[in-house]
Amino acid sequence: MFEKVLIANRGEIALRIHRACREMGIATVAVHSTADADAMHVRLADQSVCIGPPNAQHSYLNVPAIIAAAEITGADAIHPGYGFLAENANFAEIVEEHGFTFIGPKADHIRLMGDKIAAKRTVRKLGIPTVPGSDGPLERGDDVATLARKIGYPVLIKASAGGGGRGMKVARTPEELDTALAAARSESKSAFGDDTVYLEKYLGNPRHIEVQIMADSHGNVVHLGERDCSLQRRHQKVLEEAPSPALNAADRRKIGDTVRKAIGKLGYLGVGTIEFLFENGEFYFIEMNTRLQVEHPVTEMITDLDIVREQINIAAGTPLSCRQKDITFSGHAIECRINAENPDSFAPTPGRVSDYHAPGGLDVRVDSALYAGYTVPPYYDSLIAKLIVHGRTRNECLMRLRRALEEFVIGGIHTTIPLHLKLVTEPEFIDGLYSIRWLEDWLARPKG
């Protein structure tokens, strides 16, 4: 087992990783920018190394600085968290080349799943259902119009190097196709340095349902059920729940087994999430995330497993703590992502947290690096807290969530707590009848 893990991230996830390490008796090294010198996890970690100025390019994305920090502290493994370098295959390789263990999948799999076209081809061969589409990049000279007609409008043009909802353009009619194609290509080029695009059927009103898997180096692969992450604004998840209100036990078992077998054949190592769009009872693969996800706690709450601990164990060569038959799903969990944003305009509101009081009580969990007196820096994303609540039933969970949100105090800055409070009493949300377009539609409704 590792003696010392360097946490190459910040904020709530860095704290999460520190906690898992501490509970395993592993020493931690917190690398941080100058803006994060007072961060909670930096204060708690066994060692800290300042690796650069506030901007992420020169700090949290600064590979030489992170490797150097691992060298001078004698770390033996590096956990990349999510975002930043977590899905950077080059970083994974460099980490290993310098004699450290990368707590994550093999670089080849990161690279494979980072190429959305290759990912889709690969998973389809492994038996995972995919969205009908161009089955490959659109080459210049391809008869895109005919292809689009065969798939059936509306169609979606997607960047091969994109992901996380970025680099996508819809063409609803044949007339819109050329413009959408050109726009998608140029945006992709400027955002990802690559203008390769592919075509997919655009699903009208799907839900976003993703399946969590874990795979160790002893051939054991398990799925931990699904999460419903349909509540999104501009492709950013706002609230997640497990299990999905749209699936029953048979659906879950079927997609879980399909995914588990596929990952087994792939020879994947570590934790990962396969994301689907779900419409009319059918699953359609969109992408695989080869990292720990923000919303992993909802799965932890219903399975009673510590996913970060499992991740560290997998990387250290230890077998998973359980086999598929041992995994049980108990009750219902919901996570609210709380951002330092104005709840109406969503404008970011960094600044000093004057008062902080987290909710407590049975089955209430808060993953946050906030504390009274902490200043939320303006340089990074606005997620400042995750409130995760569990109940024996979805109803109990909703009641508990409302109660917990009412208790939560984050003073001095705006947060999206008021938004969540409204959501939790919204009948369509309570009924579980929502799709990926629901939240934006609801937000656009006239107030009052």
Add this chain to the structure above:
Amino acid sequence: MAKLDVDKDLIRDLAELLEETGLSEIEMEDNGRRLRVARGGTPAPATVSPPPVAAPASESPDDQDPASHPGVVHSPMVGTVYLAAEPGAAPFVTIGDKVSIGQPLVIIEAMKTMNQIPAPIAGTVTRILIADSEPVEFDDPLMVIE
């Protein structure tokens, strides 16, 4: 509110206990009632204020925090700092040396590469704040040039 029952015997016993043992204070709690007996005189303060922070050994006693000195050279990277080009060689600079802009002051090693750190301003090296083979973080003060 119930009339307070004062157990004089208990208090006398406690007072004797204080004398015998040399303690200055005894406090006890029972059934929601608390009793505290202390020796006469000024009570000991509940917290002891920390002693003044001793200046770190490497700094000369006569001055301000070096990190805020206008002429301080901050480390631009993470790694291990060396004062000379190789072990046994003369250091790049010593205190009192005049340096020009761009002149190498130290080497910082990271990922098996040696990086020369140049003087950002011209002047005289008045303080060297790191020791040879020490790990440095981003922004750590290395030297002062005046």
